[in-house]
Amino acid sequence: MAVIGKKKERSTPAISTASLPDIIFILLFFFMVSTTIKEVDYKVIIRLPEATQIKKLENKSLVSYIYIGPPQKALQEKYGTKPVIQLNDQIAGLDDIPRFVEQERAQRPQADVPKMTFSLKVDKETDMGIVTDVKQELRKVQALKINYSARKPYKK
């Protein structure tokens, strides 16, 4: 008996997994804090242009997005390949913009409405025509703070 007991003690003890949940929880919290929930499903293809003088958009709750770009492959049969506008989850027309702006404003407290920013996420191959039309619509409804979404250039 004594011999068997000795043998068991010599073999490596099992690693305790008691701290595993803690480690996973730390990872979980890290991801919860550092990421944001996806805003919408993209119905259009967006390849952001590059720019160097860009600033972070602060106060995400006051930002609304307007997407402009060619429709995704699966939707091209229905909408063609020309760039279209996406508001929320749907592909929309120019005349839907005032209603969209009203909706977005209604969702926020009255005091925050002047601070709202409309972020234009536009595919880089888009022609300026449609972008300008959107800007004119925004001007008409007094949504003057806009932001052209761009990304940092890759360092070569």
Add this chain to the structure above:
Amino acid sequence: MARRRKGIPEINAASMADIAFMLLIFFLVTTTMSVDRGITRKLPPPVPPNSEAPKVKERNVLSVLVNKDNQVAVNGDLTTLDALTERVKEFIVNPNDDPNLSEHEYIKDLLEKEKAKPKPDMNKIQLYEEILEKIGNVYKSKGVVSLQTDRSTKYEKYIQVQDAIVKAFNELRDDLSKQIYGKPFDKLKEDQQKLIREIYPISISEAEPRRVMTK
């Protein structure tokens, strides 16, 4: 000893890791890491249909045109993006008071003008006095960069041009900030930034698009 054994048995925590893993994977899938960045701009308010555009002297406008072939022209001659940044800086600073570049307006004069108004804006007066006290009687440019594009200009080019113009203003702000405070503009406190922003406002006018002539 006997008493202890009767107590509530310990809950098995082995599945805790699995639960946490599931949550972790859920967050990994539904969230994105991307931070939104971009160039922030303020659109001009809508113009009433019968009003005329405010008159600006020709020397105070630097017109930047981008045509449908994505070529950039400043006051009529083709340029590259780097040259554009330099042109804008030169136009705004105008160190030798060249009559073809933008006009100067000294802060002291602006202060007098504001005070002489029937309804002076107290915020502005305070701001000007602060600039006089902390930075001195510097001048502000009356210049406006007017950016016009064709309807078929590529958006990418438009952003690059915007970027080049904003870069000019940012560099001017940085230069002044280093000269006065010894730090780049980004590192300044909010009230210091306000003064510099007043001296170099980003004045870009985005006119409505039209057909830009191509040569």
